[in-house]
């Protein structure tokens with residue numbers, strides 16, 4: 001299933017620089033040999049059709065979603081749904097914005113130009129100040145496809161991410177996400193094009209906008225190799241991108257996420273940012289969701305690891321994970337649980353197999 005992954009050992013870094021690994025994995029995607037490839041002839045035909053439609057027409061406007069204040073100067077435009085559909089026009093990723101002395105900073109402006117335009121309309125209901133920066137936490141399209149609206153409304157606006165995030169978007173993921181969004185929304189996102197980040201940050205950097213500071217954290221590979229966590233200094237709020245997802249299990253792909261590194265990253269976040277309210281792009285902000293995510297990662301990895309060490313099969317490992325009381329409770333209000341629990345456990349099992357080899 002996944003025999004091309006670099007061996008990992010607990011406490012060790014990957015055998016090759018992550019940047020090289022992601023480039024290599026992206027090449028595999030391009031060549032269509034990834035385990036779960038989108039590049040079937042049927043998908044490509046649909047994407048080509050959708051692409052033609054995108055050139056011809058714009059998708060419809062996205063209805064207004066009133067911003068909610070989370071802390072002084074910090075607001076969310078909350079996405080109720082956790083997955084894209086034609087009905088929600090691809091709005092399944094919450095948008096945060098921070099009003100500073102100098103202007104507004106928008107974080108992860110969701111999944112289409114139309115959603116980005118809606119966010120700008122909503123920001124204007126809160127402040128007359130212009131948007132002066134955008135930050136993208138990682139390379140998944142539902143976190144950057146709204147960039148276009150901000151670049152069009154505020155020409156020359158800086159868009160920040162890790163350098164490797166921008167490279168991944170420009171290499172192949174950009175086109176893949178634009179096509180996927182068209183397909184999943186029945187072309188509601190038509191007209192959206194790639195506007196990749198153009199300013200680069202790394203863990204340890206601090207962005208200052210007037211009197212407001214945003215501490216940039218990168219705790220290592222977790223949801224992707226290049227996740228940013230953004231601490232809005234002077235408030236309890238920490239934007240975690242998809243490093244924590246509240247009762248949602250999508251996105252643990254075998255060439256992107258890691259249980260061993262993810263558990264280490266989440267624990268480092270817990271030690272670095274005590275007492276914070278964590279804001280996920282999918283779900284509700286709360287202090288407890290970090291501990292819950294650590295519990296989820298550990299329940300799956302520790303069970304898969306023990307099963308693998310005892311020479312139990314992968315399907316036995318999946319049954320053991322599903323039987324855990326933690327998992328049965330977690331399954332409640334987790335819409336993709338049944339679709340994801342087997343995939344997550346098999347990835348954990350393979351990672352344990354390599355670590356124990």
Ligand SMILES: [Zn+2]
Pocket residue numbers: 138140223242251
């Ligand atoms: Zn993501």
